[in-house]
Amino acid sequence: DAGVIQSPRHEVTEMGQEVTLRCKPISGHNSLFWYRQTMMRGLELLIYFNNNVPIDDSGMPEDRFSAKMPNASFSTLKIQPSEPRDSAVYFCASSLTSGSSDTQYFGPGTRLTVL
Amino acid sequence: AQKITQTQPGMFVQEKEAVTLDCTYDTSDQSYGLFWYKQPSSGEMIFLIYQGSYDEQNATEGRYSLNFQKARKSANLVISASQLGDSAMYFCAMSGDNQGGKLIFGQGTELSVKP
Numbered sequence: 349d350a351g352v353i354q355s356p357r358h359e360v361t362e363m364g365q366e367v368t369l370r371c372k373p374i375s376g377h378n379s380l381f382w383y384r385q386t387m388m389r390g391l392e393l394l395i396y397f398n399n400n401v402p403i404d405d406s407g408m409p410e411d412r413f414s415a416k417m418p419n420a421s422f423s424t425l426k427i428q429p430s431e432p433r434d435s436a437v438y439f440c441a442s443s444l445t446s447g448s449s450d451t452q453y454f455g456p457g458t459r460l461t462v463l
Numbered sequence: 464a465q466k467i468t469q470t471q472p473g474m475f476v477q478e479k480e481a482v483t484l485d486c487t488y489d490t491s492d493q494s495y496g497l498f499w500y501k502q503p504s505s506g507e508m509i510f511l512i513y514q515g516s517y518d519e520q521n522a523t524e525g526r527y528s529l530n531f532q533k534a535r536k537s538a539n540l541v542i543s544a545s546q547l548g549d550s551a552m553y554f555c556a557m558s559g560d561n562q563g564g565k566l567i568f569g570q571g572t573e574l575s576v577k578p
Contacts, residue, residue, distance in 0.1 A: 379564055391554065391568040404563055439508060446564025448496040449515050454508035 350374070352455035354440050360461045366428040369458045372421055373442030381441040381452060382415055382425050391439075397423065398446050430462045465490045465562060467555050469569035476545045477577050483530070484540040484553050484572045492516075492559030497538040498566065499529065502552040511553075514538060545576045 353372040361367055373380045381396040395405040397417045405415070412431070417423040427434055437457045443450040466489045476482040488497065499511040514522045514529045522529040530539040538557075542549055555569040 381564070381566075383566075390570050391556075391566075393565050396564060398564070404565065437506060441508075441566075443564065448492070448494055448558040448560045448562070448564070449513070450496075450558075450564065451498065451510055451513055452564075452566060453510060454500075456507045459506070 354455035371440030377442035379446040467569035486555030495559040
C-alpha cells in the first residue's frame with residue numbers, strides 16, 4: 349500500500365512568494381496532521397483534521413499560514429507571503445483516527461527554503 | 464501540559480551491541496500512548512514501536528523493545544544487536560486522550576553505530 353505522499357519534496361522560493369504544500373494521506377485514514385521541523389523548535393504540530401474538518405489549528409504560527417482539506421484524499425498547507433523564517437521541513441502524517449493509541453504515519457516531508 | 468524529555472543528544476554504540484535510548488514523560492492524562500520514531504539522514508520519519516499506558520507488557524517489534532516504567536514515567540527504547548543502518552535520529556513522542564491526537568515530541572537522540 350502507498351504511504352503518505354507529499355509534494356513537492358523540495359521547494360526553494362523567494363521571500364514574499366506564495367508556497368503551497370500538498371499531501372495525500374493513506375487511504376482509509378480519517379485524521380491528517382501537518383507538522384513543522386526546525387533545528388530551534390524541533391517537531392511541532394501546526395494543524396490537524398478529523399474527517400476533513402480542522403480540529404486544532406492552535407499551532408499555526410500566524411495568518412500567513414492556512415490549511416485546507418477539501419476531501420479525504422487531499423490536503424494543502426499554504427504560506428502567503430512566505431518569509432525566510434518559514435524555512436523548515438514540513439511533514440504531513442495520517443492515522444486511522446485521532447485517538448491516543450493510533451499510530452501516525454509520516455510522509456517524506458517537504459524541505460522549504462525561503463530566500 | 465504534556466512534556467517529553469530525551470536527555471541524550473548523542474550516543475555511540477558498537478555494531479552488534481545493544482543500546483538504550485532514554486525517554487521520560489510528563490502528562491496529566493490517564494490514558495496515553497508512547498511512540499518511537501527513527502529519522503535517518505534522508506529525513507523521513509519512520510514509526511518503530513508503540514506502548515499504551517494501560518499495556519502491562521513491554522512492547523516489542525523485532526530488534527526494538529520499549530522498556531516502559533509507568534511509575535517512573537519512562538519509556539526507553541532498547542535496540543538489540545545494533546546495525547550500521549541504525550545510525551539515525553530517534554524521537555520519543557506521546558499522545559493523550561485529552562490531546563486530540565496531537566503528538567508531542569522530544570528533542571531527539573542521535574545514535575551512531577560504529578563498525
